Amino acid sequence: MTKAPEPLRVDLPLEAATALALRAGQALRLFGEMFTARDAAHARLMEALTAGEPLPFDLAGALIYYCGPTPGPPPRPIGAAGPTTSSRMDKYTPALYRAGVRATLGKGERTRAVREACREFGGLYLITVGGAGALLGSRVLSAEVVAYPDLGPEAVRRLVVADFPAWVAYDAHGGSLFPADSDLPGAG
Amino acid sequence: MRMLLTSDIAPRVAALCRRLNLLLPPDVQEALSRARDRESSPRAREVLDLLLENTQVAATEGLPLCQDTGMVVVFAEVGEDVCLRGSLQAAVDAGVAEAYRQSFLRPSVLADPLRRDSNTGDNTPAILHWEQVPGNRLTLHVAAKGGGSENQSALWLLSPSQGREGIVAGIVERIREAGGRPCPPLVLGVGLGGNFETAPLLAKKALFRPLGQPSPDPELADLEAEILQRVNETGVGPLGLGGDTTALAVHVLSAPCHLATLPVALNVQCHAARHATVVI
Numbered sequence: 001m002t003k004a005p006e007p008l009r010v011d012l013p014l015e016a017a018t019a020l021a022l023r024a025g026q027a028l029r030l031f032g033e034m035f036t037a038r039d040a041a042h043a044r045l046m047e048a049l050t051a052g053e054p055l056p057f058d059l060a061g062a063l064i065y066y067c068g069p070t071p072g073p074p075p076r077p078i079g080a081a082g083p084t085t086s087s088r089m090d091k092y093t094p095a096l097y098r099a100g101v102r103a104t105l106g107k108g109e110r111t112r113a114v115r116e117a118c119r120e121f122g123g124l125y126l127i128t129v130g131g132a133g134a135l136l137g138s139r140v141l142s143a144e145v146v147a148y149p150d151l152g153p154e155a156v157r158r159l160v161v162a163d164f165p166a167w168v169a170y171d172a173h174g175g176s177l178f179p180a181d182s183d184l185p186g187a188g
Numbered sequence: 189m190r191m192l193l194t195s196d197i198a199p200r201v202a203a204l205c206r207r208l209n210l211l212l213p214p215d216v217q218e219a220l221s222r223a224r225d226r227e228s229s230p231r232a233r234e235v236l237d238l239l240l241e242n243t244q245v246a247a248t249e250g251l252p253l254c255q256d257t258g259m260v261v262v263f264a265e266v267g268e269d270v271c272l273r274g275s276l277q278a279a280v281d282a283g284v285a286e287a288y289r290q291s292f293l294r295p296s297v298l299a300d301p302l303r304r305d306s307n308t309g310d311n312t313p314a315i316l317h318w319e320q321v322p323g324n325r326l327t328l329h330v331a332a333k334g335g336g337s338e339n340q341s342a343l344w345l346l347s348p349s350q351g352r353e354g355i356v357a358g359i360v361e362r363i364r365e366a367g368g369r370p371c372p373p374l375v376l377g378v379g380l381g382g383n384f385e386t387a388p389l390l391a392k393k394a395l396f397r398p399l400g401q402p403s404p405d406p407e408l409a410d411l412e413a414e415i416l417q418r419v420n421e422t423g424v425g426p427l428g429l430g431g432d433t434t435a436l437a438v439h440v441l442s443a444p445c446h447l448a449t450l451p452v453a454l455n456v457q458c459h460a461a462r463h464a465t466v467v468i
Contacts, residue, residue, distance in 0.1 A: 027234075040304065069255050070294040079292050080246075080255040085336045085369045107336075108369035108428055129238045130336070130371035130427055131460045133254040134246035152307045153255075153294050165238060167429070179423060179430040180367050 007165065013061040014102045019124050022168050024175035028126065030164040034063040034105065035146070038084055040154040042092045044147075049099060056147030056156055059100040063126075066106035068153040069137065078143040078159070080133025083107040086125070090114050097121040105166060109178050118170045125170035127177070139164045190267070190324040192468065194274035197328070200466050201283025204330045205260060206291045208462040209252040212243045215399040216375075216461045219436040223373055232431025236373075239426070239459060254460045257293040258332030260284045260314040263393060269324035277316050280328075285310035296335065317389065326468040329396045337370035337458040343388055346450040352411065355380070355452050360418045362454060363435070368428020371458035375399065376415065376438045379453040380408075381445035391455035394439035396463050403440055412438045426459075436461075 005027060010018065012032030022028075035057050037045060048055055066086050070079030086106030093104060094117035102123055104114075107130035118125055128136060140159050147156035169177045212220075220243075224236040246253045262280050266272065288295055288311035297313070299306040321327075342362050346354050359378065379390025402409035416438045425431025436459065445451060 067255065068294065068296075070252050070257060071292045073250065073292045076251075079294075080252040080257075082255050084256070085339065087369060107371065109367040127368070127427065129235060129242070130368070131254045131458055132238050132242035133256075134249060134251035135238060135242040137251055137255070138245050138249060152309075153296070178367065178428055179425075180364075180428065 012063055014063065014124070016061075016102070016122055019102050020122055020172050022124060022171055023173070024168050024171045024177045026168045028166045028168065030166055031162050032160065034065045034159050034161060036065050036067045036069070036157040036159060038066050038068050038154050039088055040151050041148055041156050042089050046092050046095065049095060057158065059096065061100065061102045063103040063105060064096065064101055065159065066104070069143070069157070070133070070153070072143070076137075078137050078140045081137040081140055081159070082133035083128050083130055086110050086127075093117060097123040109180055110170070115170045115174065115176060115181070118172055119174045122172045124168055124172060126166045127169040128164070128166045136164065189269055189271050191271050191273060192326055194272055194276050194279035197276070197279040197326075197468060198282040198286065200468060201262075201280050201328065201330065202287040204328075204464050204466055205284055205287035205293070205332065208330065208332050208464050209257050209291075209293055210246050210250060212246075212253060212460065213463060216436070216459070217243060219399045220373070220459060223433040223436060227432050229425060229431035231429050232426045232433060235426040235429065236433065252293060253462070254334065255294055256296060256334040256336065257288070257311070258334050258462065259297055260311065261331045261333050261392065262314055262316045263329040263396065264316060264318050265321045265327040265329075266318060267323040267325045268320055270326055272326070276318075277313070280314045280316055281312040284314045285312050327465060328468070329463065329465050331396065331463040334371075334458055334460065337374065337456045340366040340370040340456040341391070342454045343384070344452045345384065346452055348448070348450045350450065354450070356411075356415055356418060358452060359415055359454050360422060363419050363456075364422045364424060366456065367424055370456045371460070372424055372428065372435065373426055373433045373459050374435045375457040375459075375461045376419065376435055377455035377457060378415070378438065378440040379451070379455070380440060380442040381451060382443040383445065383449065383451055386443060387451035387453035388455065390441040390443060391453035394441045395455055395457050395461065397439045399437045399461070405442070408440045408442060412440050
């Protein structure tokens with residue numbers, strides 16, 4: 001039986017050059033800062049972006065994680081913290097890459113527009129293990145709400161993670177990890 | 189006639205909701221382990237290993253298996269010789285609220301589907317279905333159903349001429365299109381027959397059957413095996429990354445239907461198939 005290749009350690013926020021160097025299929029272990037945002041937070045971020053209002057965190061180089069965690073039983077900073085389905089955010093994502101976001105993290109295939117935005121803006125779409133909430137929550141070192149506390153589990157949180165498993169699903173060159181995308185040009 | 193106070197039910201529901209969210213049922217755990225041992229794709233094996241590790245972390249650290257701690261669905265079987273005093277919905281909701289508020293589970297219910305700005309805060313209301321059965325017992329089948337997999341579910345009102353092949357092809361195509369979004373490996377609940385509202389109910393109910401237990405009807409058991417094989421031949425695999433394991437099980441329930449119709453409902457369940465039963 002063949003073994004899966006060893007994962008690569010990557011520090012966050014991602015450098016532009018690192019994002020360009022990574023290819024679809026690469027297994028990663030993430031260390032550093034990411035921001036959670038899902039459906040409701042995306043709607044608000046887009047409103048602010050469209051209106052030219054200040055955003056609650058600096059998008060430049062940021063990684064947005066599609067996650068609505070469970071509350072952390074004390075003394076834990078967070079409870080279960082796995083990914084939600086990325087495609088629900090597709091409508092907003094190209095504009096966020098354009099505004100400087102370097103990577104998004106979630107689960108599942110996305111529209112072609114997202115893949116093209118990765119190529120155009122040097123961005124990445126990463127995936128992690130859907131349904132492994134306990135495991136992923138245990139890799140979060142700290143969590144603080146930085147925006148929209150009224151959204152409860154959908155508030156924007158700044159997380160610091162260590163040894164957080166992920167894969168490059170879409171790279172900055174048109175490559176995709178998903179077999180379902182293999183009919184599209186540039187698939188890797 | 190046996191008198192049951194619904195106020196005695198809430199603590200049982202609360203305990204079940206806590207357990208459901210932290211401990212994967214043994215039938216699902218075994219199905220995942222077996223899939224891991226059979227899987228030929230290295231990446232799929234890596235994913236299945238992480239899912240099995242997740243069940244250990246959840247159990248030992250007391251964390252929910254998944255951050256989507258679901259909307260609670262209850263099928264109540266009320267014995268014909270049972271007299272319920274009080275509201276069963278209120279009792280179930282009280283149990284759900286206690287578990288979700290006090291056990292650090294995520295409240296995932298919005299009060300208004302259109303405005304979407306108000307979380308009920310305690311994961312209520314639960315979705316409650318009733319059925320009368322012989323006997324003097326009350327049985328509650330409880331599930332915590334996630335939203336991502338629910339989104340990939342479907343209802344078809346087929347023409348009878350589409351027959352068995354129409355049923356199988358529709359389901360297989362749906363799962364192929366869903367890809368990694370519903371968190372495969374999946375459990376598929378299929379409702380055949382009934383009508384527009386009962387086919388989905390059968391599909392949901394089918395998810396409560398223990399994994400690995402085929403339909404007692406040989407023809408339906410054969411249909412389950414065919415759907416499972418063809419869904420796994422799609423190669424969608426765990427997380428949609430390719431592999432042999434797209435579904436762990438397919439469960440079909442059927443009911444009589446109108447001679448002009450062939451209703452087919454598919455309820456998609458992620459690998460965190462959190463279901464449990466309590467008999468009161």
